[in-house]
Amino acid sequence: MTEGTATRVEFSLTPEGNRTRLRVAESGFTSTDAVKVDQQRHAEANSQGWLQVLDNLRRYGEQRAA
Numbered sequence: 001m002t003e004g005t006a007t008r009v010e011f012s013l014t015p016e017g018n019r020t021r022l023r024v025a026e027s028g029f030t031s032t033d034a035v036k037v038d039q040q041r042h043a044e045a046n047s048q049g050w051l052q053v054l055d056n057l058r059r060y061g062e063q064r065a066a
Contacts, residue, residue: 004033007046022057024050 007028014021029043030036 007032022054024054026050 007026010025010027011066012023013027016025024048026043029046030041032039032042
């Protein structure tokens with residue numbers, strides 16, 4: 001990882017009945033070396049990426065539970 005390009009990703013798991021909620025929080029975009037416009041663009045792109053990853057994870061869990 002290159003200095004000045006890292007963000008922090010935190011995962012938390014919370015039981016909810018017979019299910020588990022996964023929360024993902026990514027921060028630190030304003031601490032990167034990217035210019036402000038790029039910081040916002042990176043945050044938006046990563047948010048969309050996380051939505052895809054988490055949707056895939058949800059579908060995988062549902063298939064395993066079936």
